[in-house]
Amino acid sequence: MSENIVEIYDISYEGAGVGRINGQIVFVPKTLKGEKVRVRIARKLSSFLLAEVDEVLHKSDKRIEAKCPYFDQCGGCNFQHCQEDEERNIKLEIIKKELAKAGYFGEIGFEESDRRYAYRNKLKLEVLNGKLGFFKAKTREFFEIASCDIASKEINCAIPKVKTFLSQNNLQQLRSVYFKQVQNQLAICFLFPKGAENLVKNIKKLELFDFFSVFFAFGQVLESNYTKIFNIYGDSKLIQNIDKFEVPVDVSSFNQVNDNVAEKLYAYIETFCVGKRVVNAYSGQGLLTFRLAKSAKFVYGIEYQVSAHESAERLCNLFAGYKIENICGKVEEVLPEVLLKDRIDCIVLDPAREGCQISVLEAIVKSRLKEVVYVSCNFSTLVRDLRYLTEYYDIFSIKIFNMFPCCVNMETVAYLRRKGAV
Ligand SMILES: C[S@@+](CC[C@H](N)C(=O)[O-])C[C@H]1O[C@@H](n2cnc3c(N)ncnc32)[C@H](O)[C@@H]1O
Numbered sequence: 001m002s003e004n005i006v007e008i009y010d011i012s013y014e015g016a017g018v019g020r021i022n023g024q025i026v027f028v029p030k031t032l033k034g035e036k037v038r039v040r041i042a043r044k045l046s047s048f049l050l051a052e053v054d055e056v057l058h059k060s061d062k063r064i065e066a067k068c069p070y071f072d073q074c075g076g077c078n079f080q081h082c083q084e085d086e087e088r089n090i091k092l093e094i095i096k097k098e099l100a101k102a103g104y105f106g107e108i109g110f111e112e113s114d115r116r117y118a119y120r121n122k123l124k125l126e127v128l129n130g131k132l133g134f135f136k137a138k139t140r141e142f143f144e145i146a147s148c149d150i151a152s153k154e155i156n157c158a159i160p161k162v163k164t165f166l167s168q169n170n171l172q173q174l175r176s177v178y179f180k181q182v183q184n185q186l187a188i189c190f191l192f193p194k195g196a197e198n199l200v201k202n203i204k205k206l207e208l209f210d211f212f213s214v215f216f217a218f219g220q221v222l223e224s225n226y227t228k229i230f231n232i233y234g235d236s237k238l239i240q241n242i243d244k245f246e247v248p249v250d251v252s253s254f255n256q257v258n259d260n261v262a263e264k265l266y267a268y269i270e271t272f273c274v275g276k277r278v279v280n281a282y283s284g285q286g287l288l289t290f291r292l293a294k295s296a297k298f299v300y301g302i303e304y305q306v307s308a309h310e311s312a313e314r315l316c317n318l319f320a321g322y323k324i325e326n327i328c329g330k331v332e333e334v335l336p337e338v339l340l341k342d343r344i345d346c347i348v349l350d351p352a353r354e355g356c357q358i359s360v361l362e363a364i365v366k367s368r369l370k371e372v373v374y375v376s377c378n379f380s381t382l383v384r385d386l387r388y389l390t391e392y393y394d395i396f397s398i399k400i401f402n403m404f405p406c407c408v409n410m411e412t413v414a415y416l417r418r419k420g421a422v
Pocket residue numbers: 254255256282283284285286287288302303304305308329330331332350351352
């Protein structure tokens with residue numbers, strides 16, 4: 001069999017090196033620009049090849065030894081093999097190319113995370129035959145892990161306890177385990193399929209979990225209105241201290257994964273909202289709504305997950321002086337009404353990876369709203385939505401927040417102003 005030697009001349013938007021074999025594009029994860037690598041073809045698709053590195057023949061001077069022993073097989077991290085400044089350059093290059101598709105060629109800001117490792121306050125591990133691990137990149141092939149370098153120290157301390165717990169109980173239905181750290185508290189949530197409630201019994205060795213909070217959840221995913229959650233050990237409440245108040249937060253609701261970057265992100269978004277009437281769409285547990293309400297004139301929060309909305313309401317009640325209205329519903333259904341009844345100056349959109357529904361963008365355009373702050377963890381859907389909005393809005397600034405160091409994902413904030421608005 002002939003050897004496949006590839007020269008990497010670019011990095012794809014998924015973080016893989018790009019080269020050619022006999023003229024055909026090949027994607028080689030975990031390589032860097034300028035490198036020459038010997039590869040094995042993993043998959044042939046009609047218009048490109050996917051390959052794995054067998055040997056790096058010529059190394060980039062930006063290459064470093066990956067910290068994590070699972071880096072080669074894991075689908076989680078993309079950039080442990082390069083220096084931090086190279087990761088920043090790659091991310092900026094990726095986003096620059098993507099934003100050009102929406103007609104943006106201006107400056108791009110970059111806010112770094114204080115930590116490159118141990119930053120994740122939540123982690124989802126898969127379970128197979130009582131073992132804990134991840135799936136290999138782009139497959140359902142399971143591998144077991146002992147720790148995860150980008151997860152917090154506390155989460156890594158909990159992994160061995162969960163392993164012991166699994167070895168002491170016969171939890172055949174168990175699909176995944178979620179770890180969620182809220183300040184100094186840790187919650188562990190075991191996710192079973194819906195309907196498995198009666199099969200999960202005679203649970204032993206819960207005391208292994210000391211001061212952790214343990215939950216059993218039944219459903220497809222944790223963050224859902226249809227998942228039933230039971231606290232089976234430890235404190236049922238997770239408490240976040242905000243401005244000297246103890247605010248109960250919900251184990252099944254969305255939270256930003258990197259506390260340090262989330263703080264910088266929220267502070268930045270706030271700068272666009274001072275003294276304005278604001279809609280915070282896709283508002284989760286209301287932490288950003290609360291933050292914006294400190295300096296805005298009024299903030300509407302719109303969120304469809306009931307438990308997240310309830311958390312947002314609790315937060316709102318604690319800070320009764322703040323002008324907030326939380327609405328539980330789908331943004332696509334609620335937003336047109338809010339825009340009709342009130343004169344909104346600025347909308348903050350922070351949708352899930354799927355981006356905004358077209359009807360949401362249509363409602364914004366129709367209302368002639370002046371300012372849009374679009375926060376996104378998925379630049380493909382961000383660019384799709386910006387392409388629609390830029391017919392009516394100009395992009396004034398773009399800033400990346402490195403919420404997910406070592407991974408190709410990034411949080412991007414686009415600030416848009418209505419064309420011709422003063
Ligand atoms: C990326 S999170 C943002 C949360 C919030 N901005 C924060 O910083 O915590 C997206 C949120 O949108 C909610 N969501 C997703 N689709 C929605 C929809 N169509 N209408 C309302 N909320 C939605 C999810 O439940 C989730 O809480």
